[in-house]
Amino acid sequence: MRNDKHSAISLRKQGKSYNEISKILGTPKSTLSLWLKNVSMSPKVRKKFLDAVKERQSKSITEFNKKQGEYARKKAQKIQQDAAEMVNALSKKDLLLVGSALYWAEGFKKTRWILAFTNSDPLMIKLIMKFFREVCEVTEEKIRGNVQIHPNVTPKQAISYWSKITKIPQCQFLKCYTRLSPSSKQKRPYNTLPYGTLRISIYDSKITNTVKGWIQGISEKI
Structure with missing residues (x-):
């Protein structure tokens, strides 16, 4: 011891x-x-x-x-x-409500003759395209794509990517444009949006007003 x-x-x-x-x-x-x-x-x-x-x-x-x-x-x-498994396949009525709410939040609403939706999220773009085609019944020839890109992105690469996401033929894409404000240069890291931001435009006053009517209907039920 x-x-x-x-x-x-x-x-x-x-x-x-x-x-x-x-x-x-x-x-x-x-x-x-x-x-x-x-x-x-x-x-x-x-x-x-x-x-x-x-x-x-x-x-x-x-x-x-x-x-x-x-x-x-x-x-x-x-x-x-667990939450994801609570969601069943979207019916056409579900898609009408979801698509209208999404357009209400993110879509261009200042005119009565054009639907325009801009976003960089491919899943959100797929959803709004499904809404346009299956609920709004937009004919393909009325759809146009327009991509805003950063200087480091090639137009061909961006259009090819968004064409695959949207199933919009490349010939229906307008010329890409590059626009990056000085403030964005300071805020955004390099290559944050590798394929730019897509704007989908549909020139049809009847469909535009119909979507606005659905949005109005939703707002009146709140």
């Missing part, structure tokens, strides 16, 4: 923690606390000891945060997947 005590004191002076000494000697920490309560470290050893404690604490916090982050991510994924 006496040899263990001397060894414990020596290890403590070297900057070992109670946990480390207990593992080395097999001595309970309660015993070590009695043996070592008056044992002091040199300033150099104490600094090294405290630095090691801080490093362990930092690693422990990092590991804890990593586990918590992973738990939160998996929980969020499950919630999202």
Whole structure:
């Protein structure tokens, strides 16, 4: 026991923690606390000891945060997947309501003779095209595409991409245009929109007014 005590004191002076000494000697920490309560470290050893404690604490916090982050991510994924499974296939009536609400939020509404919808999200573009074709029953020859691109994007690449997304023939796309304000240059990282932003235009006053009527109908039911 006496040899263990001397060894414990020596290890403590070297900057070992109670946990480390207990593992080395097999001595309970309660015993070590009695043996070592008056044992002091040199300033150099104490600094090294405290630095090691801080490093362990930092690693422990990092590991804890990593586990918590992973738990939160998996929980969020499950919630999202459960919610996604609540949505059935969209009926034509569903599509009318969803498409009208989407156009109400994002569409151009200042005239009575043109429908125009601008966005860079391919899924949103697919949804509005489904709405235009299946609910509004727009004929293909009335649809035009117009892409706004950044200087780093080639027009051919952008038109090819959006043509595949929308199923609009490339010949019905207008000439791409590049427009980037000084403020956007400072805010947007390079290549944020790799295929630019698509504007879909439909020149038909009857359909335009019909969509506005659906929006009005929704607003009156709120």
